[in-house]
Amino acid sequence: MARRRKHHEEHGNHEAWAIPYADLMTLLLAFFVVMYAISSLNEGKYKVMAQALTSAFGGSSNKASPVQLGKTQSLGADYDRPSVIKAGAPMAASNGPTDPTLLPSMAAQMRMPVSLRNQAQLARAQRQMDAVEQQLSKALAPLIDKQLITIRRNDLWIEVEINSDILFGTGSATLAGRARGTLSTLAAVLREAPNGVRVEGYTDNQPIATAQFPSNWELSAARAASVVHLFADDGIAPQRLAMVGYGEFRARADNSTEAGRNANRRVVLIILADSAGSLAPDPPSQLNATAAGAPKLPKSDGGQTAVTTESGTSSVPAVIQGVQ
Known part of the structure; x- marks a missing residue:
């Protein structure tokens, strides 16, 4: 097969x-x-x-x-646009506070007039500030020796700190009898000077809740207002005056002790460097309770100044500027 x-x-x-x-x-x-x-x-x-x-x-x-x-x-x-500070331009030295005891907030609040940038004008303003400081030190020497008044100097302002115990009673915004003489002495020096004056009120942290003073803001503002009104009555131009109430929120000492609370109850005068008759600078933008050109504050029973404040947060003081 x-x-x-x-x-x-x-x-x-x-x-x-x-x-x-x-x-x-x-x-x-x-x-x-x-x-x-x-x-x-x-x-x-x-x-x-x-x-x-x-x-x-x-x-x-x-x-x-x-x-x-x-x-x-x-x-x-976009990269060819000139900057605000040109290359090679000299930078001016900062005129911030040199005394650590000065209020730290003041450095941010001070807005010096443009004319003060002129060195000759600045030197003239500083000479005028020297004269004011010497007059204040001489007029207030007895109280300075008793450590009831402290004068501090900065290039841009003079700070006069007054213990509020010699000005007001506890929980009161009515000036004591001896306080009027002290403040009138201050007014006599400042009346002839062109400087703007900012009056600042401070309290301790002891709570107060009355019909007239619902909080320490109102109390501190009323005390500052009382000083401003006395200055205006003694001949200081109201346009030169400004007032601020900080309440208990700018403490300088420990509120847990009597000595600390006593140090925190104070009224501070900030005498601003003058430039060609410049007025006190506007309050800073973060202070939201402002009344520019406010009329004369009404008087309540007992002669105390009634002040209404608008407080947004615990760090915002009450401000009234240009009291007439």
Whole structure:
């Protein structure tokens, strides 16, 4: 019997790989053509496009230069604007408080007139402040010796701190009899000077809740107002006067002791450096209870000054400026 011859399958198309290979080569060729086209950039068209983009984003088209030269990169028109402080301009030294015992808040509150930036004007104002300080030290010498009044000096103001125990009774804003003589002595010195005067009232942390003084804010503001009214009555121009009530929130000593509470109950006069008859600076913007050009405060029973305050947070004092 004859053997059956095996049937071999026909071989497949072994040239099929050539088609995807040709496609790949075509893609690579197209890729290199595109790369070559990009490398041969038309400089004129590129500048036009750069100027158009700069103008579209708010710059000046004639200042755009996006081409980097060495290590220097020009970043466009916005970087060519002059700064407020020009290069090489001398920086003026700060005139902040030099005495650590001065109120730290005053440095931020002081806004000196532009004319004081003139050195000659500043020197003249400082000589005038020296004269005021000498007159105050001489007139108040007995109380200074008893440590009831403290005078501190800064380049921009004089601080006269008066212990409120010699001015007011406990929980009262009515000036004591001897207080009027002390304040009138102060007024006699300040009446002839052109300086603005800021009167600041402070209390200890002992709570007070009466119909007249719902809190220490009202009490401190009323005490400052009493001093302002006496100064106005003694001939100091009301336009030069300002008052602030800080309440218990600017303590200088520990309220847990009697001595500390006594130190915290105080009235402070800030006598500002004058420049060509400048007035006291406006209170800072963070003090939101302000009444500019307020009329004369009404008097309540017993002769005390009734003051209404608007307190937003525990750090905001009551302010009344320009009492007439």
